[in-house]
Amino acid sequence: MATASPTLQKRDNIPQLLLVRAMAIIGVLSVHSTSFATVAMVDSNYFFLYNFFNIFMKIGTTTFIFLSSFVLFYNYYTRPLDKQLLGSFYKKRLLYIIIPYLVFSLFYFTVLHYLYYPDRSLSTEIHNFIDKVLTGKAYTHLYFVYINIQFYLMFPLFLWLMKKYPRTIKWAIPAGIAIQWAFFIINKHVLPDPGVPNRGSWSFSYFSYYLLGAALGIYYPKIKEWIIMARKHATNARVVTWVALWALWIAAGLAHVYLYYETRLHLKSFNTTLFDLVWNIHGVLTALVLLQLSFILSKKLPNVLTKVIARLGALSFGVYLIHPFFLLLYREHPLHTGTAWLLHLWYLGGFALALTASWFVVGFFARYVPFNWIAFGNLPKPKKRPSQPVMPERQLDA
Known part of the structure; x- marks a missing residue:
């Protein structure tokens, strides 16, 4: 790498980072909404799915x-x-x-x-x-x-x-x-x-x-x-790097999932350092992969959908703060049934409620509530729709 020069200059906006924030908050919601299920559904035939979303999404x-x-x-x-x-x-x-x-x-x-x-x-x-x-x-x-x-x-x-x-x-x-x-x-x-x-x-x-x-x-x-994975940037060295990065990311993520699967289901014991190592590798590679994925999504997804996801990213700090409250309320009314598919829907409902209710509340505060920063930080201000998702600095360094 060449040495960066700290000369004063205006740096370009990177709207794709809002998509990274959105994917990160989806990961948080996935982990939190499946935490109870990894205990309660350990005897289910679909326990591997709960474990997967609880661990692979620890991003x-x-x-x-x-x-x-x-x-x-x-x-x-x-x-x-x-x-x-x-x-x-x-x-x-x-x-x-x-x-x-x-x-x-x-x-x-x-x-x-x-x-x-x-x-x-x-x-x-x-x-x-x-x-x-x-x-x-x-x-x-x-x-x-x-x-x-x-x-x-x-x-x-x-x-x-x-x-x-x-x-x-x-x-x-x-x-x-x-x-x-x-x-x-x-x-x-x-x-x-x-x-x-x-x-x-x-x-x-x-x-x-x-x-x-x-x-x-x-x-x-x-x-x-x-x-940025694009044809115009492709060289042999970059393509090899991209393939290796994604392959290692998938391998690390699945290894992370496997450790918890064996521990939770079969009560196997592993050295705690191994958990730290695998999660560290998984987490570092995930950050790089999501950064790359954000550029892919910004090019491939319809513009309307990109704006919706970017909006979630802009509100993600507030969503992070408030979503456990809705999960807490939801879990105060557990579903008492022996019907497996209803239980699966109930756990899925927790994720859906945490996402939609939090998104709605924070979005409502952003648009209509004065002094909303007291609760949710510096939310994006209502304004005319831009031609592309805007990445306001006040949200980025929050």
Whole structure:
């Protein structure tokens, strides 16, 4: 790779990234809507399908981390790193990330209190709430926002380092892998049991995706012909790379599925490091594959459908925040029947409700509710329909 120059220049819009966001949120919904089924349907003849969608689609969190880093470094690397930029950066994080995080932490904590812990005292609940907010545990999915906040605190340091010493960029990907795996190894073999509590809530568990996004975001203008699979970009080396990437992605994804299938169905035991390794490979390759797939879809899908998917991508942060609420309500009314096909429909209904209800609510807020940023971040503003999906910066680096 050639060394990227941090000269000030306006970078092109990449509307396809909204499609990546949409695919990532579909992955999140797939995992969350099948989580109960992987336990309840373990004796079903179709358990392999539930397990497949629950594991192969574990692409959302890692892809969002990659994408957030990609966009941050893509947008900020060519800008002067000064007080004005840092002030604007942290103001956006406070308004559009931290405040919604606090709002939804309080929302879910309150819901859980009234559903399951109504007898707890106010002083106890206030103490519990503060502890959970400071550890990203107010609800199961909020750890993602919590680790992103950790990344945002470190972002200026990495940006400064890569702008000051451009040669470090080519080492970003191996450095990310090394930092992540050093954390895994130290946590497992050096620290006393049980190691760092809530390992998945620490940003070091995702550094390979973060620095992969950083490197690709900086180098994108120089390597986009390697990313975009098109006849005009095809060379022998690129075609071999594309085929190898997709083949390895499928293999890693299926290996990931297999490990969980054998563990859940046949109670086999595997080394936890193997799970980490397979998921890491699966997650890294998925980020690259979805990036490529977004360009394919933008060319092959009808324009109307592309706009619909891009709209989901633009609202994905809000959908991520609110969808567990609809799943929680849905699961409060389980289907009591021995009819297999009705059970399958019930689980499918959970996915459909989480997607459509969340999409509707966030879309409604985006169009009609003032100060919607307090709950859902900086949603896209209503405006005239563009000729192609727009990728507003406020959504990208959210």
